[in-house]
Amino acid sequence: MFLDRIVNQTRIDLAQRKIDLPLEQIKRQALEQPSPRDVLEAFDPRDRVHLIAEVKRASPSKGLLAPDLDPVATAKIYEQSGASVISVLTEPHFFLGSPEYLTAIKNAVSVPVLRKDFIIDEYQVYEARAWGADMILLICAILDDQQLRDLLNVATSLRMRALVEVHSQDEAQRAIAAGAVIIGVNSRNLTTFEMNPYLIRDIRRILPEDRVIVAESGIHSEADVRRLARYDVQAMLVGESLVVSKNIPDHIQMLLRHANHTTQVKICGLSEPEHIDTAIEAGADMLGFIFHKPSHRYIQPERVLEVLAASQSYTQPRQGQVLPDLVGVFVNEDADTINAIADQIGLHYIQLHGDETPEFCQQINRPVIKALSLRQLEDLERLASYRDITWRLLIDTPTPDWGGTGRTGDWELARLAAQQSKILLAGGLTAENVATAIDQVQPWGLDVSSGVETERRKDSQKIAAFIAQVRQSEKGQQEAPERQEESSLR
Numbered sequence: 001m002f003l004d005r006i007v008n009q010t011r012i013d014l015a016q017r018k019i020d021l022p023l024e025q026i027k028r029q030a031l032e033q034p035s036p037r038d039v040l041e042a043f044d045p046r047d048r049v050h051l052i053a054e055v056k057r058a059s060p061s062k063g064l065l066a067p068d069l070d071p072v073a074t075a076k077i078y079e080q081s082g083a084s085v086i087s088v089l090t091e092p093h094f095f096l097g098s099p100e101y102l103t104a105i106k107n108a109v110s111v112p113v114l115r116k117d118f119i120i121d122e123y124q125v126y127e128a129r130a131w132g133a134d135m136i137l138l139i140c141a142i143l144d145d146q147q148l149r150d151l152l153n154v155a156t157s158l159r160m161r162a163l164v165e166v167h168s169q170d171e172a173q174r175a176i177a178a179g180a181v182i183i184g185v186n187s188r189n190l191t192t193f194e195m196n197p198y199l200i201r202d203i204r205r206i207l208p209e210d211r212v213i214v215a216e217s218g219i220h221s222e223a224d225v226r227r228l229a230r231y232d233v234q235a236m237l238v239g240e241s242l243v244v245s246k247n248i249p250d251h252i253q254m255l256l257r258h259a260n261h262t263t264q265v266k267i268c269g270l271s272e273p274e275h276i277d278t279a280i281e282a283g284a285d286m287l288g289f290i291f292h293k294p295s296h297r298y299i300q301p302e303r304v305l306e307v308l309a310a311s312q313s314y315t316q317p318r319q320g321q322v323l324p325d326l327v328g329v330f331v332n333e334d335a336d337t338i339n340a341i342a343d344q345i346g347l348h349y350i351q352l353h354g355d356e357t358p359e360f361c362q363q364i365n366r367p368v369i370k371a372l373s374l375r376q377l378e379d380l381e382r383l384a385s386y387r388d389i390t391w392r393l394l395i396d397t398p399t400p401d402w403g404g405t406g407r408t409g410d411w412e413l414a415r416l417a418a419q420q421s422k423i424l425l426a427g428g429l430t431a432e433n434v435a436t437a438i439d440q441v442q443p444w445g446l447d448v449s450s451g452v453e454t455e456r457r458k459d460s461q462k463i464a465a466f467i468a469q470v471r472q473s474e475k476g477q478q479e480a481p482e483r484q485e486e487s488s489l490r
């Protein structure tokens with residue numbers, strides 16, 4: 001097994017290094033170093049996705065990636081292109097890394113540097129500091145609870161930070177209990193090398209809000225990074241797709257732009273497999289199902305499972321394609337029913353579209369999207385009581401029918417809401433007006449139902465046209481950087 005092999009090799013190498021340079025000497029060298037660079041500052045502001053760019057020549061899962069890579073030149077390009085931290089492999093056998101790369105890179109850049117290795121002994125933590133590292137990687141899968149705590153303590157005593165890497169909810173709980181401040185969720189299983197791009201979504205909701213969350217592995221495309229913006233991570237650790245890129249600055253700009261300046265799209269009121277197929281192929285980020293019985297879009301929970309199973313794009317996604325998240329929409333339903341339906345279908349988010357109070361929202365065991373409507377300026381104050389206890393706010397047009405009416409609301413009030421919170425804008429959106437909505441409101445996301453229907457039935461052409469128009473408008477927004485700065489919450 002790869003992990004056992006590498007840990008065994010690490011022990012052999014370490015025993016030799018301890019003979020060559022005893023612990024007391026490496027400690028002294030570590031303590032002689034100038035103070036480490038501030039890693040937490042590098043991940044500020046928290047509502048952006050920052051980049052940890054990795055220098056690696058090879059990996060056990062992919063073999064030789066970039067054998068001729070110049071570590072220092074590459075790290076400088078990373079920094080100039082917007083990376084917040086540089087990760088450097090120091091493991092020599094499986095990743096072709098080297099301590100010399102780390103020290104040379106540390107001297108060549110001004111951002112913090114991470115020692116990426118298989119750390120199992122305090123000696124390696126002192127070594128990392130002696131070589132200039134500001135941060136170390138601690139992998140939960142190769143450490144027991146006591147080792148994790150001890151190594152975290154050694155890092156803290158040297159004023160270094162640790163990226164504590166987890167691969168499961170169980171490991172995430174262990175990292176939290178050990179007091180990890182920076183938690184990395186690695187989508188790659190280190191035993192089988194299998195990728196699970198949804199791991200970050202599943203683990204994210206049990207991680208406390210005050211931690212810095214890093215998504216690791218398999219981050220290549222626009223769609224990959226748009227998902228990360230949805231899971232509220234503070235950083236993405238990217239290696240392979242950077243070192244194999246023909247144009248590293250362009251690739252970094254693409255990753256940062258799409259992680260921080262895209263608009264999430266939810267297609268709501270779905271009930272037929274063909275429309276789910278269209279929404280997925282067109283790049284929808286969330287699919288919505290209405291569990292409000294009076295609505296003509298109402299769908300029974302069992303039927304949701306059937307239509308998803310009948311959707312080819314959902315059951316057999318293309319290579320590299322990431323599936324949208326599932327949202328259940330409820331109006332004044334009781335919490336037990338909502339939680340049971342969420343478990344039955346595997347819903348990822350719950351949208352509450354009625355009079356639900358902030359206290360009620362807290363009884364829901366999924367992240368909540370709370371729909372609110374704004375009639376006047378004073379209504380903006382209501383947002384505050386929901387902001388900290390919900391995942392997102394959704395601003396819909398005030399109507400007696402709760403939602404899904406096809407009527408547009410006051411976009412000026414929505415614009416003010418979007419300046420305070422990450423909002424989804426809903427109500428009367430269409431392919432024709434959505435560019436103006438984005439330009440005027442600058443919402444984090446958009447939610448549409450009536451506008452992608454013909455005669456009260458979803459219309460594949462309209463779904464595709466709506467999403468294409470959003471992506472087109474985004475490009476215009478991304479090319480006007482001064483607008484981006486205005487809306488840092490997106």
Ligand SMILES: O=C(O)c1ccccc1N[C@@H]1O[C@H](COP(=O)(O)O)[C@@H](O)[C@H]1O
Binds near residue numbers: 329353403405406449
């Ligand atoms: O769509 C419905 O039937 C519905 C019923 C009850 C509450 C919310 C509902 N839909 C939500 O309304 C907006 C879509 O509005 P529009 O049709 O595009 O004008 C969206 O948030 C839906 O989730």
